[in-house]
Amino acid sequence: MGIAATVRKFIATNGLGMxxxxxxxxxxxxxxxxxxxxxxxxxxxxxxxxxxxxxGGPQDVYTTANYEYFVKGNPGNPEGWNRVDVxxxxxxxxxxxxxxxxxxxxxxxxxxxxxxxxxxxxARLLALSLVVPYWINEILRAFAFRIIFGxxxxxxxxxxxxxxxDVSIDFIRADVALYAGLGYAYILLMIFPLYxxxxxxxxxxxxxxxxxGSPWWRIHxxxxxxFAKQGIVSGCTMVFMLSAGALAAPQILGGPSSLWxxxxxxxxxxxxxNWNRGAAxxxxxxxxxxxxxxxxxxxxxxxxxEIGR
Amino acid sequence: MxxxxxxxxxxxxxxxxxxxxxxxxxxxxxxxxxxxxxxxxGCGKTTxxxxxxxxxxxxxxVVRIGGRNMAGIGPNKRPTALIFQNLALxxxxxxxxxIAFALEVKGVPKxxxxxxxxxxxxxxxxxxxxxxxxxxxxxxxxQRVAVARALAAEPxxxxxxxxxxxxxxxxxxxxxxxxxxxxxRVGLTFIYITHDQGEALTMSDHIAVxxxxxxxxxxxxxxxxxxxxxxxxASFVGENNDxxxxxxxxxxxxxxxxxxxxxxxxxxxTAARGALKPGDSAMVFIRPExxxxxxxxxxxxxxxxxAATIANEEFEGQSYHVFLEGEGGAAIKMSLxxxxxxxxxxxxxxxxTLAYSPDQAVALPAGAMADEE
Ligand SMILES: Nc1ncnc2c1ncn2[C@@H]1O[C@H](COP(=O)(O)OP(=O)(O)OP(=O)(O)O)[C@@H](O)[C@H]1O
Ligand SMILES: [Mg+2]
Numbered sequence: 001m002g003i004a005a006t007v008r009k010f011i012a013t014n015g016l017g018m019x020x021x022x023x024x025x026x027x028x029x030x031x032x033x034x035x036x037x038x039x040x041x042x043x044x045x046x047x048x049x050x051x052x053x054x055x056g057g058p059q060d061v062y063t064t065a066n067y068e069y070f071v072k073g074n075p076g077n078p079e080g081w082n083r084v085d086v087x088x089x090x091x092x093x094x095x096x097x098x099x100x101x102x103x104x105x106x107x108x109x110x111x112x113x114x115x116x117x118x119x120x121x122x123a124r125l126l127a128l129s130l131v132v133p134y135w136i137n138e139i140l141r142a143f144a145f146r147i148i149f150g151x152x153x154x155x156x157x158x159x160x161x162x163x164x165x166d167v168s169i170d171f172i173r174a175d176v177a178l179y180a181g182l183g184y185a186y187i188l189l190m191i192f193p194l195y196x197x198x199x200x201x202x203x204x205x206x207x208x209x210x211x212x213g214s215p216w217w218r219i220h221x222x223x224x225x226x227f228a229k230q231g232i233v234s235g236c237t238m239v240f241m242l243s244a245g246a247l248a249a250p251q252i253l254g255g256p257s258s259l260w261x262x263x264x265x266x267x268x269x270x271x272x273x274n275w276n277r278g279a280a281x282x283x284x285x286x287x288x289x290x291x292x293x294x295x296x297x298x299x300x301x302x303x304x305x306e307i308g309r
Numbered sequence: 310m311x312x313x314x315x316x317x318x319x320x321x322x323x324x325x326x327x328x329x330x331x332x333x334x335x336x337x338x339x340x341x342x343x344x345x346x347x348x349x350x351g352c353g354k355t356t357x358x359x360x361x362x363x364x365x366x367x368x369x370x371v372v373r374i375g376g377r378n379m380a381g382i383g384p385n386k387r388p389t390a391l392i393f394q395n396l397a398l399x400x401x402x403x404x405x406x407x408i409a410f411a412l413e414v415k416g417v418p419k420x421x422x423x424x425x426x427x428x429x430x431x432x433x434x435x436x437x438x439x440x441x442x443x444x445x446x447x448x449x450x451x452q453r454v455a456v457a458r459a460l461a462a463e464p465x466x467x468x469x470x471x472x473x474x475x476x477x478x479x480x481x482x483x484x485x486x487x488x489x490x491x492x493x494r495v496g497l498t499f500i501y502i503t504h505d506q507g508e509a510l511t512m513s514d515h516i517a518v519x520x521x522x523x524x525x526x527x528x529x530x531x532x533x534x535x536x537x538x539x540x541x542x543a544s545f546v547g548e549n550n551d552x553x554x555x556x557x558x559x560x561x562x563x564x565x566x567x568x569x570x571x572x573x574x575x576x577x578x579t580a581a582r583g584a585l586k587p588g589d590s591a592m593v594f595i596r597p598e599x600x601x602x603x604x605x606x607x608x609x610x611x612x613x614x615x616a617a618t619i620a621n622e623e624f625e626g627q628s629y630h631v632f633l634e635g636e637g638g639a640a641i642k643m644s645l646x647x648x649x650x651x652x653x654x655x656x657x658x659x660x661x662t663l664a665y666s667p668d669q670a671v672a673l674p675a676g677a678m679a680d681e682e
Contacts, residue, residue, distance in 0.1 A: 207391075207397070212458075213385045
């Protein structure tokens with residue numbers, strides 16, 4: 001089909017008004033909201049930080065200095081490498097992986113239960129009870145966690161009343177609050193892809209496996225999980241990307257000693273007003289996360305296109 | 310390979326909330342036989358099968374397999390293998406992995422699993438197809454893989470839930486023969502579910518006919534067809550003309566029933582012996598193939614003649630059907646085998662007399678009938 005014919009067919013099936021709206025809307029979305037900001041960020045990251053007067057001047061040339069800074073730190077740095085930033089970066093990725101795995105372990109049984117065990121109004125109630133907390137703002141939810149995990153918070157009070165502990169546990173310093181908050185923040189993004197994948201599995205397959213003597217773990221390992229692979233991949237991807245890129249939860253729930261890499265990016269932008277370095281750091285995080293996701297997806301044999309599903 | 314064992318259901322009741330899906334079922338299935346449950350949609354066939362395989366707990370009553378009470382024994386611990394209506398093959402596994410799944414569960418090493426799967430592929434006449442994915446097979450091949458997968462579990466009882474219903478007619482007939490052959494080769498007890506009476510009649514050693522959760526009759530195909538135990542069985546299995554009326558006389562195993570088309574004489578079904586008395590409402594069933602046309606215009610009063618007018622004719626290859634209208638508008642169908650003979654010079658509108666042998670007509674107490682489709 002020629003281009004002209006394709007266009008004509010597109011207009012014929014959607015009507016001229018709708019066709020125009022779709023073309024313009026999609027172009028705006030892709031160009032202005034997706035491509036342009038990314039290009040600007042990349043461009044920023046490869047330029048030096050200059051006073052406004054010097055921008056566009058002879059000093060404004062492309063450089064990899066911002067990326068080098070991430071690895072080496074300041075030129076006079078006696079350690080030879082940027083200990084703080086690299087450590088935080090590394091710790092953030094590991095923590096995000098941990099949060100993702102933790103989230104999966106928590107959500108898989110719930111999703112399975114909702115999809116294959118619960119029935120009727122009980123299932124709907126369960127889904128609703130998962131969604132309702134998300135009607136509250138993310139930052140308020142983080143503060144709620146801070147209160148729950150605080151020195152005189154619910155958990156410490158209960159543990160003390162029960163006589164389990166004498167002195168309050170500092171959940172904030174131990175990062176327990178942070179992990180719990182991050183885990184909780186993205187539960188829905190894990191549960192729903194899992195749920196919709198598992199939901200479409202024919203119940204007879206589970207029963208067939210059981211009929212052939214299979215224990216529960218093998219049914220999940222051999223039948224349910226392979227079937228739900230796309231859902232698992234996309235749920236884990238979303239949780240991993242979002243926890244690695246989270247800012248509010250680490251700000252509010254993070255212990256005094258534990259920086260999240262996003263906080264360093266944030267500092268770059270808004271405390272040092274070094275947008276160029278901030279942009280470089282943001283791109284380092286983005287590219288690393290994408291590399292990890294693609295690598296893992298390839299490892300489990302999925303296709304990159306499945307991530308969005 | 311293990312050989313089959315018998316299955317007994319004893320006063321089995323299965324309820325879902327207020328709804329009773331199976332009431333008081335008692336059946337004895339002999340070891341190594343091909344046993345069918347036959348009944349219309351929703352009569353509780355699947356429910357019975359799920360109870361035998363352990364997915365459904367009976368509300369009351371006992372399931373015994375090989376003489377052992379199965380109460381509290383889960384589906385993974387029973388010597389049964391269930392073939393689902395939709396087969397439920399594992400689409401992400403290769404054919405051989407599907408077949409060998411039961412062995413994988415038992416921890417059999419891979420090489421041995423593969424060998425056994427290949428043997429079973431041989432048995433179901435699909436040699437060398439083990440590396441395919443399930444979706445690369447045709448409907449009939451999938452069907453056979455499902456059988457092989459179930460056989461690999463070395464069950465003593467194979468349970469089949471309408472496994473042929475998704476196939477087209479030709480393939481279905483072919484698979485009937487094939488399933489029956491496999492059953493005779495492996496000697497297992499097969500419990501087969503179907504709502505297709507032709508399927509039940511051609512394959513089974515014994516058949517249980519069900520209606521609304523009740524087993525109405527258990528017998529071999531001939532008994533069910535020739536000597537139905539209830540009006541429902543008579544109308545559900547095969548084609549039948551039914552004439553409702555009142556019993557006039559009972560004598561020597563035969564009854565005379567006054568119907569809209571006159572007094573009809575018929576043999577009382579074995580199950581109804583002693584149950585029909587003069588004055589009872591009854592039904593006379595006469596199969597289309599048991600009529601002949603006699604030339605006399607009207608031979609009333611013999612008790613085995615019906616006057617009728619030809620309404621229509623239908624040619625169906627090996628047989629042709631004549632649709633007639635009896636007195637009071639009763640619709641009557643008769644079937645003749647096509648032997649290439651000049652057809653009776655029948656014509657629409659012609660008045661004829663139908664004759665039948667009272668031995669081939671069955672009298673039963675009036676009761677629920679199968680829905681005409
Ligand atoms: N889990 C259940 N909960 C409630 N009712 C059920 C359940 N399973 C089956 N039933 C009901 O029990 C009756 C018998 O169902 P069953 O599946 O045994 O029918 P069937 O004879 O196999 O029919 P078909 O030929 O259509 O498969 C039906 O009325 C059905 O609605
Ligand atoms: Mg059924």
